[in-house]
Amino acid sequence: MSLLGPGFLLSAAVFATAVLLFLVAGFLLTPVLQTRRQITEQLLAQGIKSRRSLEAQTELTRIAARRPVEAYFKAIEKENSQPDALEAKLFRAGFHQPSAPVVYIALRIGFVVIGFLAAYVVLSNLLPPRLPAFLTFGGSFLLGLGCIVIPSIALDRFENAQKQKYRRGFPDFMDMMLTCADAGMSLEAAVERVSSELAGTHKALGVQLAIMTLQMRAGKPLRDALRELADRIGIEEARSLAVLFRQSEELGTSLTEALRVYSDEMRTQRILRAEEKANALPVKMVLPLGLCVFPVVLMIVMLPVIIRMKGIFF
Known part of the structure; x- marks a missing residue:
């Protein structure tokens, strides 16, 4: 021993x-x-x-x-x-x-x-x-x-943080894709141009788009490259975009109009997520207010009363 x-x-x-x-x-x-x-x-x-x-x-x-x-x-x-x-x-x-x-x-x-x-x-x-x-x-x-599970939990948190980065940069990706499509560029050329532009502002998403560009250069169809992009980044917006492209190709509808409608829906969803976080903020603030602010306010309010009672009763 x-x-x-x-x-x-x-x-x-x-x-x-x-x-x-x-x-x-x-x-x-x-x-x-x-x-x-x-x-x-x-x-x-x-x-x-x-x-x-x-x-x-x-x-x-x-x-x-x-x-x-x-x-x-x-x-x-x-x-x-x-x-x-x-x-x-x-x-x-x-x-x-x-x-x-x-x-x-x-x-x-x-x-x-x-x-x-x-x-x-x-x-x-x-x-x-x-x-x-x-x-x-x-x-x-x-x-x-x-x-032994601590590194695994940290790795999952890092992965979720990467997904949040992708989710923040995806609306900008949609807007730039719509701009390139309105300018008359093909979707393959638009993806290549947008990936180079997003490398400075949203580096993580720019890397994934660069991988997608290399896959399309190797001969992979756009809808397959989009599906693999959705599998890599793991966010629902990318999966919906891959489904949208596949349905547009199968039905023969305009991809530019589909991008415009989907971009508006993404902006609406981003506003709804912001409103959801804003509405949840008062509930999250109850505990820190009760532990930190309320005792200080109670002390400030009750201190003059205690001082006056000290002079009268004891």
């Missing part, structure tokens, strides 16, 4: 954390250094010697925009062979680095180790010493094992 005291476990936790941080830093820095060397070689091959020149900055921006696209195609290849591939889920959550799966697995292991050691230190100090040691060890093991 003396060998597994709180001091020993604390030292073990510090050592395990240091090793974990060293491994994570190694997995993160090695791909970064390799990528930096490859970019330098590309710039030198094009005759650009300084990374600070305007040509170099333009080329670096272009390379940075291509990285998520290349990461997607690598992830989709693995997803075809493994339907529940971790790389595809990490890509949907916005992590495009090649070392992201290794870092994710290392974080899960690290949370288990740190949770176990922290729980053991706490339980050994709180529980009576007469209890058997295996109860403390077993409880710490269960609590540490429960910490």
Whole structure:
């Protein structure tokens, strides 16, 4: 029991954390250094010697925009062979680095180790010493094992945050598509132009549209590319747009008019969502008002009365 005291476990936790941080830093820095060397070689091959020149900055921006696209195609290849591939889920959550799966697995292991050691230190100090040691060890093991879900929950939150980014940028995408269609551009050319324009304002949606553009260049029909776009970003607006395009092609109706009607519906839905959040705000403000504001107001109101009663009664 003396060998597994709180001091020993604390030292073990510090050592395990240091090793974990060293491994994570190694997995993160090695791909970064390799990528930096490859970019330098590309710039030198094009005759650009300084990374600070305007040509170099333009080329670096272009390379940075291509990285998520290349990461997607690598992830989709693995997803075809493994339907529940971790790389595809990490890509949907916005992590495009090649070392992201290794870092994710290392974080899960690290949370288990740190949770176990922290729980053991706490339980050994709180529980009576007469209890058997295996109860403390077993409880710490269960609590540490429960910490394995923390990275999964964080990954789901990142994925939901990406969906919110897509949802905020989708109305702008529809407006720009409608403008390009009114100008006489084909829908394929409109998607390519809009994807380049949205890369600066809505980067996440611009990356997905760039992937869709490459798929259409490879010969995939527009409605199939839209359906896969809806599957990638996972929002209802994209699925409705894919269904709208398929029905317009099957029925022979005007796609421009369909886009205009759907764009108006999306604006109406955005207004309704804003009104829904505004109506829910008073209910959400009840708890902070009751805990923070109401005691202060009560103190300000009652303090003069208490001071006057002090002079009269006591």
